[in-house]
Amino acid sequence: MDFRRPGIERAKGDLFEMSTNEILNRLSETLALRRNADPETSYTAKLLAGAPDSILKKIGEESAELIMAVKDEDPARIACESADLVYHMLALLLSCGMSFDDVTRELALREGISGLAEKKSRGARLDAEGCIFCRIVKGEIPSQRVYEDEEIYAFKDIHPVRPVHILVIPKRHIASLSDVGETDRAVLGRILCEANRLAVENGSPDGFRLIINTGRVGQQEVRHLHAHIIGGTLPLGPMVRGE
Ligand code: AMP
Numbered sequence: 001m002d003f004r005r006p007g008i009e010r011a012k013g014d015l016f017e018m019s020t021n022e023i024l025n026r027l028s029e030t031l032a033l034r035r036n037a038d039p040e041t042s043y044t045a046k047l048l049a050g051a052p053d054s055i056l057k058k059i060g061e062e063s064a065e066l067i068m069a070v071k072d073e074d075p076a077r078i079a080c081e082s083a084d085l086v087y088h089m090l091a092l093l094l095s096c097g098m099s100f101d102d103v104t105r106e107l108a109l110r111e112g113i114s115g116l117a118e119k120k121s122r123g124a125r126l127d128a129e130g131c132i133f134c135r136i137v138k139g140e141i142p143s144q145r146v147y148e149d150e151e152i153y154a155f156k157d158i159h160p161v162r163p164v165h166i167l168v169i170p171k172r173h174i175a176s177l178s179d180v181g182e183t184d185r186a187v188l189g190r191i192l193c194e195a196n197r198l199a200v201e202n203g204s205p206d207g208f209r210l211i212i213n214t215g216r217v218g219q220q221e222v223r224h225l226h227a228h229i230i231g232g233t234l235p236l237g238p239m240v241r242g243e
């Protein structure tokens with residue numbers, strides 16, 4: 001379907017000389033200014049006072065109206081309903097303490113990635129953003145580092161269960177052993193190959209146990225793949241206690 005209207009001329013005037021970005025920024029500024037206006041006289045103030053529910057309700061309504069406009073093949077209404085949606089989306093972002101810049105950043109991150117590949121990687125990327133071990137790797141959360149190279153990071157467990165308790169993780173976010181793929185072979189091999197040296201150098205010269213808790217049954221708590229190196233000078237006892 002091609003909804004372009006023949007003969008439509010861009011109206012002249014300041015607003016039409018502005019770039020899309022400028023219009024969105026100006027609208028965002030106007031929304032921010034009206035936020036503190038009197039809800040009796042300002043639609044925006046009233047909308048933001050009831051956020052997020054008031055805005056979410058409107059977004060639902062406007063989406064339905066946009067669908068109808070498309071079904072009716074009515075270009076003027078499609079533009080109008082789309083504009084309403086954009087306005088309410090900006091209001092929603094403002095109410096969440098965000099701005100259109102956050103959306104632009106997200107779009108920029110996707111630039112050059114195919115839609116399907118982006119969708120596939122989105123889960124991992126969003127997971128990684130809130131991931132405590134990714135934040136440790138970035139130095140945003142302190143840790144007692146014992147080793148690092150370009151692929152893996154090793155640090156002392158915050159609640160050691162034995163005198164030696166080290167966690168070794170891939171620097172790149174991998175949620176668990178259930179999520180590994182072909183491209184993870186090298187980093188997993190590196191974790192295994194470094195384990196003995198890390199154990200010996202940190203006080204477990206006579207062996208150790210390597211545990212990778214995985215998923216619900218494995219009672220994995222932190223959703224960033226990690227190998228526990230557990231040891232010391234005394235034997236560890238049974239591997240898994242009976243039920
Ligand atoms: P798991 O149950 O296999 O997911 O183990 C997660 C481990 O991460 C536990 O042994 C925690 O003590 C450890 N842990 C959680 N947060 C931190 C942290 N900030 N620094 C070091 N170890 C941590």
Ligand code: ZN
Pocket residue numbers: 127128131132133134135172173174223224
């Ligand atoms: Zn992570």
